[in-house]
Amino acid sequence: MSADLTELYQQVILDHNRRPRNRGRLPTANRVAHGDNPSCGDQCSVYLRLDGDRIAELSFDGSGCAISQASASLMTTQLKGKTTAQAEELYRQFHDIVTTGQTPGEISDLAAFAGVHTFPARIKCATLGWHAALNALKGDAAPATTELPSD
Amino acid sequence: MSADLTELYQQVILDHNRRPRNRGRLPTANRVAHGDNPSCGDQCSVYLRLDGDRIAELSFDGSGCAISQASASLMTTQLKGKTTAQAEELYRQFHDIVTTGQTPGEISDLAAFAGVHTFPARIKCATLGWHAALNALKGDAAPATTELPSD
C-alpha cells in the first residue's frame, strides 16, 4: 500500500468507519439537515438538539464511503457542546486540513483527515457531514450538496 | 483557366446566362411551380401553359448562378411542345449528363452541361429549373428543392 493511501485511510478513520459514533436518528432533535453528493450517491443526514445557541446533542445517518462516514462520525464527537460560531470555526480548520494537508498547532483528531488533500476528488466526501451540520445549524432545510461549483 | 472550368462554363451556357430565353412571368400560364436551393438561396419559378398534356408555352423567372439560370433558360427552349412523358424523359437524359458527364448519342444542346459532373456541388444548380418544371407539370404547388437527401 502506498504512503498516500495509508495516510488517507488512517487508523482513526478506519475505526470511525467500522464503529461509527452517534449514528442513527436523534429522537430529541429540533434541527435536521440532509446532504448528498449527487455524482456518487453519498448521503448524510445530521440531527441536532440545539439548546439556545449550543449543540446539546447530535447524530448522523446515511451511507457513503469510509471517508464520508468516518468524517461524519468524528464530527459528531467534535461538535457536541459547541456554539454555532465555534462549529463554523472548527469547519474552517477542517476545510484547511483536507484541502492543504497542513494541520493546525493544537493536536486535534481532525488532523487524521490531512491525507485527503492528496485525493482532491475525496474532499467532497470528507466535508459532506459538515455541510449538513452547518445547514442544520442555520435552520436551512434545503439539502446540502458538496458539489456546488464554489466548493 | 482550367479545362474543367472551361468545360463548366461553355459558350452556350454563358450565352443563355447573358441573354436568357423565355424569362419572366407567362401571363397565360395555367401551371406554376417554385423551386429553391435553401443553402445557396437560388430561386426559380417556372410558368407553364398546358394544352391538354402538351406544354404549349413556358417561361422561368428567378435568380441564381450562371449554371442555374442558363439551365433554366435552355430548358424552356427544350420543353416547348413536349408532353409530360417526353419532359420526364428529357430530364432523365439531362440528369445523366450532369451526373456522369456522358452525353447521349444524339446531338443535344443539353450536352453543354456535361462539365457540371466534375463540380458535384453545382449539380443542384443545374437541376433547379427542371425540378420546378416537373413539379409544375404534376400540378404540385409545393416548392421544389434540389437539396432533398435523395438528390
Add this chain to the structure above:
Amino acid sequence: MPTWPDVRADFPILHQRVHGHPLVYLDSGATAQKPRAVIAALVRYYEQDNSNVHRGLHALSMRATDAYEAARARVAQFLHAAEPAEVVFTRGTTDSLNLVARGLAADLRPGDVILTTEMEHHSNLVPWQQAAQASGATLRYVPVLGANAEGGLDLAALDQLLTPQVKVFAFTHLSNTLGLLNPAADLCRRARAVGAVTVVDAAQSVGHGPLDVQALGCDFLAFSGHKMCGPTGIGVLYGRRARLDRLPPDATGGGMVASVDYEGARWKPAPERFEAGTPPIAGAIGLAAACDYLDALGREAIARHDQDLAQLAYERLAPLPGIRLLGPATGRRGLVCFAFADVHAHDVVTFADEDGLALRGGHHCNQPLMRKLGLASTTRASFYVYNTAAEIDVLVASLQRTLKFFRG
C-alpha cells in the same frame, strides 16, 4: 475468447503506468479508449480538409462536406439503416434521446402512456419524465425481476402494460449496470402491435456487437461515439425514415432552415432539419473511422470477446466473501457490477486505482434501480476489445487486498 494480437498496440493510452503499475482500464462502459486510426482521422481532417460544410463551393468546403456526408453513409451502413438520411448527427446519446423525446411529446395528450423500464440510464428516463410532464401523458415502468435484477424485464408485466394507450416505448438495448441484453427485436415487435413508437437506447450495445436497425424493427435508436472508440461530442439519432420525417425540429437556426424571413421559417427535410448550426464535423469523421475500426475487428468477434470476459469476471468475482453481483449469472455482456455491504464502492475504486486499475463506483446514472435494489452505489468493471483475461486476475487480486485491509 477471440484475441486480436495487435489490438492493444492500436491504443496509445494503454501503454502507461498508473501509480507505478501498468494501466488496467476497466471503465469502457463510461467511455471507450481511442485507437490510433480514430485519432489520426481527426488530425488528418484538421490538417488537410477543415472547413465548414454544406454552404461552401470552394475545395476545402467540398472536401469537408463530402467527408461529413460520407461519415453519415458509413454510420448508416454500420447500423444497416435503409438510407444515410436516417442518420442524424447529435452530440451524444443524451442529446439524441432529448431530441426524440421532445419531438414525440408534441403529439402526446393526457391519457396517452409513455412506457419505459426500471433499468434505464437517467438519460433515457428523465427526458421521458419531462415529456410526460409537458404533454400530460402518463409514464409507466416495466418492472425488473429478482433481488439482484438477475431476471431482467418482467415480460409478463409488459404484456399487461402494453395497452393501446401506449404511444411510446423507450428501453435500453444493453443495461449499463446489469450487463443484460434486452430482447430488443421482440420488444419492438410487441410495441408495434399496439401502435407504439419504439426508442432504443443503444449507448452500450452499438459498439459491442452486430446491430441491424431493420432487423430490430425499432423506430428510433440513440448512441454516442465516445463509447465505441469514437471522439467525444458526437452521437447519433437513427430514425426510420417515415418516423423521422414526421418528427418536428428541436434546435433551430442556421443549416436546418429551407428559408427564413422576419415573420417565420420553413424547415429542411430530415436529417438536416435536426442539425442546427455547424455540426461536430470532425466528430462525425472520427466516428466513421471508429466504425471502420470495429468492423475490421469483426462485430461478432467483439461480442464474443465481451461476453467471454464478462463471464470470466463474474465467475472469478462470485467467490469473494460478501460480494453481491448484479444482473444475470450467464449470458452477460461486457461488464460486471458488484457491491460489498461493508466496503463502499468509492473505497474499492480508490484502492484499485493504487494498483493501476480504472474502475467506476457510484450509481452509474441508474439511481432509481439502485434504490429499488437497496443499494446506494456499486463498483463496475467494464470490458472492451483491448481487455484481457490477465487483467481480470489483476482485478481479483486488488479486490482481495482491499477487502483484507478493511476487514482486517
Add this chain to the structure above:
Amino acid sequence: MPTWPDVRADFPILHQRVHGHPLVYLDSGATAQKPRAVIAALVRYYEQDNSNVHRGLHALSMRATDAYEAARARVAQFLHAAEPAEVVFTRGTTDSLNLVARGLAADLRPGDVILTTEMEHHSNLVPWQQAAQASGATLRYVPVLGANAEGGLDLAALDQLLTPQVKVFAFTHLSNTLGLLNPAADLCRRARAVGAVTVVDAAQSVGHGPLDVQALGCDFLAFSGHKMCGPTGIGVLYGRRARLDRLPPDATGGGMVASVDYEGARWKPAPERFEAGTPPIAGAIGLAAACDYLDALGREAIARHDQDLAQLAYERLAPLPGIRLLGPATGRRGLVCFAFADVHAHDVVTFADEDGLALRGGHHCNQPLMRKLGLASTTRASFYVYNTAAEIDVLVASLQRTLKFFRG
C-alpha cells in the same frame, strides 16, 4: 498591420496547393483553421488522459475531470467572467442560443416583447421566433440603416422599441455579413434600463479581439469554438451567475441531476444543470488551447490585424466596376461582403477556387437581411490571424479575371 512572423507556420492546413495554387483561405467567418497547438491538445488528451469526467475516482478520470474543469476556468478567464461556473459548455453558438431562448421563453407571456435586430444570423433569429411562438410574446426587430446596411442599427428606433414590455434583447456583437461591430456595452446598458435580459451573439467577435463580459454588462453571451481556432462541436453559453441560476434546464439526463427516482428528478446547480450527458470533453480541452493560442498572439493585436486587412480589402475592392459592398466603409472588422448585379456569387466563388482561393457565396444565414437589401446572395471574404495583405492581391486579381470572363 501587426504581423507575427511564425503564425502561418502554426497552421498545417495552409501549406497546401489547391488547383495548383497556394491555398488562400478567406473563409474564417465560416470556420477558422486550427493551429498545431490545438490539434496537439486533442491528441494528447486522447493518447494520455481520455476518460469520462465527473463521476470517476480513478487516475484517468480525475485527470480528465481536472482538464475539463481547467478548460472551463480558462474560458472564464478568456471572457473575463466573474467565475468559472458562469461558463456552460455547449455544442456551439446555435446550441447556446437555443438553450437560452428556450429557458427564457418559459418566463414570457403574451404582451411581452422579444427584441432582436434585422442583421441577425439565423441562429440568433429562428430560436427567438420559436420562443415567441411558444410563449405568445411578440418579436420585434431593430432596423438596419442604409441601402447597403452601412448605417448599422437604427439607434433612434431602438429608443422607441426599448419599452418596459421588452423582456429580452438579443443581438449580434459582430455581424457576419456586414463586418460591423455593434456598440454592445451601450446596447446592454439601454436594455438594462428597461429591465430586459441581454443575449449577445459573439460567434464572430470572441476570437477576434478583446472581450470582457463584465465590461459589456451582458446577461448571456454565446459563441462557438470552431470560429476561434478551436475544435468543431464545442461552444459556450456564458451566463451571469444570478441569471444563469434562474434559467431552467434544457436537455435532461445523466450528469445534470442531483437525484432521480421513478417519480421525478432534482437538478444540480449551474453550470452542470445545463450539461446533460457526457460533455464534449476533448472539445473543451481544445478550446482552452485555442484561448492560450489567441492570448499569446494578443487579442488587441488580432483585432488590429483583422481591422487592417478588412479595411485594405474594402479599399481594394471598391474600385471594381459594378461592385456593391455591404456594411460600413470604415471601422469594419475581419470581413467584406460584396455582390455584382451581373455575376452571381456562386460563379465568383467557383472561379476563385480555381485560383486557390476559399471564399464563401450565399446568404450567409442572413436571408431576411439579404432580402431587405434586395440581394439573394453575396460573396464574402473573411480574414483571420494567418491572412496577409498579399492574399488580398490574389483576391483582387482573381475577381478581375472572373469579371472579365463573364463580361467579355
